[in-house]
Amino acid sequence: MKLNVSAQLDYNISSASTLILNIQALRTQEQKILHEEFIVSESDVKIDELTSVGGENRMMRLAVPKACKLRVNYKATVDTSYQINNYRKLTEEPISKLDPEILPYLNPSRYCQSDKLYRLAAHMFGDIDSPFAQVIALTNWINTNILYLSGSTNSQTSAFDTVTEQAGVCRDFAHLGIALCRALTIPARYFTGYAYKLKPADFHACFEAYLGDNWVLFDATGLAPLNGMVKIATGRDAADAPVSSLFGNVRGTGRLISCELAEDDFKPYYYFGNKFEGLSYL
Template sequence: MRFKVGGTLAYEVLEPSTFIINIHALHTPAQTLVEERFTVDPAHHIEELSAAHGESRFIRLDAQQPGMLNITYSALAETSVKLIPADQLASVQLMGMDTSVIPYLYPSRYCQSDKLYRFAHNHFGHIDSAFEKVLAITDWIHDHVEYLSGSTNSQTSAYDTVTELAGVCRDFAHLGIALCRALDIPARYFTGYACQLNPPDFHACFEAYLGGNWIIFDPTHLIPLNGLVKIATGRDAADASIATMFGRVNGLSVTASCELADEGFEPIYYVDGQLSGLSYL
């Protein structure tokens, strides 16, 4: 499927500052960029960088003069996904795990899986199938954590979310990741543009490593799982922030959009009895 995606960021720069901007869609075997455009107004020195293992594309922007700064990105992305039968999505033994996957087993800043070990095993440890275990985690979060805009901030962690039972997509994803890791299932943060999200925004969900594949899960249940355009993955939101500023800067606005560019889109959701997992790789 093809999607038209876009994002805008607006700032007031108060002193010479450097920005790391992470709103470019990724180039992957399953995601092709037919066209894209990135503009900065007023013009500043920019440099495009890529993470070591292709988890994200960054723009490093050097704003030497105080004033307003407007950043605009747009792209036409073509994505393909694959459905993998649940019986092929077993847990991967640590001895056979690729070294690039192992870091996604560890606790991280926002995903304190070590603090949630007992909770995870008490609620989900009895489920034999790894895929069904992650589905159960996803459904528990959806059913027990209230989606509440403005209820959390940049310091909120998975442990806070399971305590307060409220959050936004970022918090839902962090909790899903932490619970998976507590059950020895590698999991990573996924941020992207999301089709049919209302209101439009950048969206966070997570991927679990099952049967040698990264399988997408969205505890918010707000979007079709095959309606995403990937921007970045990481251990948690600290690795996949839309923008990071070094200097005195006031954030003014952030917008995102994702629209279908093709007809015939058939949305996919995980429901009771789902027999397949969906992968973007």
């Protein structure tokens, strides 16, 4: 499916600074970049394209030599593809067979303190016998119990807060989903991307659970169809896959994100929990 995505980011920079932006669509076997441009408003900015360890994320490092107002424009046309698998017969993946590169996604992380949620997760979801059904159940629980409320949280809010305070934004919904999965011994990671039909338009955050050798996408906010995403990055949580890391006297002053279909045909796909289907981007 073809999508046009764009991000316009404005920064007020008071002295020499470095920005690391993680806003480009990921290049994978199944997510093809048909066209892409990355433009900065100042000619003396040194730009460096980086790839994270394991190759999973693309980052642009901008060395800005002096004070300025900087505008970054990113545009891309992306051809995405995903698969939908049936997990009805999936049983719990024994830890003893898990690939070592998956194991870190069982560990607690900055915003996903799964080590504090074991008993709670076991009480609420431990009796469900299929891991897929556990993730669907916890996603639904988050969707039902956590209030989506702009401005209710900040960059320090973690899953341990959200499980009790019960309000947050997409990032908080994702962190709680990840933490509950890991507490149930299901590997899970953070996913950022562009999302078709997300309102108001912005970067989106979801999570992926590792089920039956696939990273299956879940969105506890339910705010956008799962099949209208363009993947930017994955990581352990938002600390690991931030849209921007700012070093120096830099202040974000605005952003404008869009994600539109570049073709006509689109059937929105959501989970409803009555089927055992899961969607994966590759």
